[in-house]
Amino acid sequence: MTxxxxxxxxxxxxxxxxxxxxxETEFLAAHASVGGRVLDLGCGTGANLRALGARGFPGVGVDRSGSFIDFARSAGGEGISYVHGSVEDFTTQERFDLVYSLFMTLNYLRRAQLRPVLRKIRELLLPGGHVVLEFGHLLNFVDSYQPHTVGHHRGDGVLITRLARQSIHPHTANWRNEETLLVREADGHVAMYDNFFDQAVLTGPEVRELLAEAGLTITAEYGGFHKEAAPGHGRGPLVFVATATATEATATTETATAAAKEAGTA
Ligand SMILES: C[S@@+](CC[C@H](N)C(=O)[O-])C[C@H]1O[C@@H](n2cnc3c(N)ncnc32)[C@H](O)[C@@H]1O
Structure with missing residues (x-):
């Protein structure tokens, strides 16, 4: 099982x-300062980082898939580096202008890991930095639930047939996806891969509470990267934009900096 x-x-x-x-790139770029460094948690093959790198935002990607990190490293990109490992174990001394996690990647964490990871995200932010997190929520899972699906994907000379089996476990609020990928290359070569994963079925209120507990203040909430309104029905993910909640100490420093600026001493 991989x-x-x-x-x-x-x-x-x-x-x-x-x-x-x-x-996605427009949205993320709008939440980073010019030339600011970004961190992609669960970066997969690095598609978002390469697109941001081309726009002048260098950064770091973390993912636990060795195959995806190998692909990402070989795909290059200006000012981008990759860490092969889990989001839970990731540590760095660096602080970032933008920390993001897309495509419902934080839903892959075990529930008990959500709190510590969100607190870590808050600590990884530079003052004034932004967080963009896309979560799947209960209604997405319910709305798209089908015990078996078959899909076809074509591109780059390959045909991929994706056979997926899904199950939702109500007692653990866990969504299991068991995929078989059949890949036919242009030369007729066929290969088969399995891809099994679990995702936590979260609700909007639960995620809002987790962000608040981690010291993150939500500044905007959308239903997609075109800034669609957060969905009133099952379709569409929840995209949260947040900043670090001001503590008494940061609020005092910010007030002092603003006062110094006004007095012309900063
Ligand atoms: C659906 S893919 C999304 C990848 C990328 N964010 C994107 O938008 O293309 C989910 C990714 O999360 C990674 N992942 C899942 N759990 C992880 C964890 N605990 N730590 C690091 N990466 C994780 C998987 O390896 C996979 O690359």
């Missing part, structure tokens, strides 16, 4: 069918 351990090239083909990279 999780996201198949060639990154195939993931990129499927990603194009599920995601709008241009809209």
């Amino acid at each position: 999780s996201f351990e198949f060639p990154g090239k195939y993931y990129e083909v499927m990603r194009k069918d599920f995601r709008n990279l241009a809209a």
